[in-house]
Amino acid sequence: MTETNAASTYRLPPLAWLRAFEATARHSSFTKAAAELNLTQAAVSHQVRSLERHLGFLLFERLPRSLKLTEIGAAYLPPVRRSFEDLASATDGLFGPVGNRTLTLRAPTSFVALWLAPRLKRFTERFPDISIRVASVVWAQTHYEEPVDVDLRYGDGNWPGYAVECLMTSDAIAVCRADALEQGEDDNRLVRLTARRPLIHVTGYEDMWQRLAGSLGIALPRLSGVNVDTTMAALELATAGVGPAIVQQDFAAPYLARGQLVKALDSTLPLKEAHYLVTPEGRQRTTAEATVFIAWLRTEVAGPH
Structure with missing residues (x-):
C-alpha cells in the first residue's frame, strides 16, 4: 500500500493538526499550546480549525476567555493521546539509546x-x-x-x-504415535482409536473428543483416560505412547515435524478459544x-x- 493510498484508506489528518489539537486540549488554550509547540497562537488556531474542517465537527467551544472541548472533542482526545504515546514508545523502543x-x-x-x-x-x-x-x-x-x-x-x-x-x-487436531495410527476413513479410524487405548484429556477441555466425534457424525460417550493440566503434558504423554490427544495444531507442529507424533485423523476441530x-x-x-x-x-x- 502506498503512502497516498494508506492516508486515503485511514482518512488520517496531518500529524501537526493532531499535535495542535492534543496540546490545546491539555492546556485549554491556543496561546499555551503555541508556546509548547514553538508556534504562533494564530498557527495553532489555524491547525485546529483545519482539523475540525477535515473531520466535519467542532472539537472546541470558543468561549470569551477560554476553550472547552465539545462532547465529540472529548471523545476524540483519548485515542489521539494514546496514539501519540504508542508512537513515542515504539520510537524509543526501536531507535532509543541502548540500555539494560x-x-x-x-x-x-x-x-x-x-x-x-x-x-x-x-x-x-x-x-x-x-x-x-x-x-x-x-x-x-x-x-x-x-x-x-x-x-x-x-x-x-x-x-x-x-x-x-x-x-x-488455531484449530485442534488429534495426534498419536505412528505405531498407533489407524487406517481408513476418519469416522472408522476414530472409533478404533478411542476403543483400544486410553485417551488424553486436557483439564477444562475434556469434551474435545466428543466435539470432534460430533463433527464426524459420531456419538461418542465420555471415555476415561488421563487428565493433564497443560497441552505440553498432553503432547509428552502422547509421545510416550500413553494414548492419543487432541491439541492445538500450532502447538503440535514441532512434534509432527520431528516425527515424534503423527496426525491421527485428517479432520480438524475449529476452536472458539x-x-x-x-x-x-x-x-x-x-x-x-x-x-x-x-x-x-x-x-x-x-x-x-
Missing part, C-alpha cells in the same frame, strides 16, 4: 514452551538490549497482583475489566519494550517462519 531494559511477559505454560521458545531467539538477536522475564501460568482465570508488561491469555476473550486483542487462533493480548482497562501507557515485543509477536503470528 527488562520486559515482563505473563503467558500460558504451553504457549511459552511450544510456540514462543522456538521463536524467541529471533527477538533476542534483534533486540539484544531487552532482557525478558517470563512468568508462566496454567489458568487464565487466576488472579495475579504483580503487574506485567505483556499479558497473554488463552480463553474465550471474556475478561471483565480488561481490553483484549485476539493474537492467535484463542490467545489474547490482555490489558487492564484504564492503563494509560504501554512501555516501549512491550510495544516492540507485541509488534514482533504480531509479525511472528503472521509468519511464515
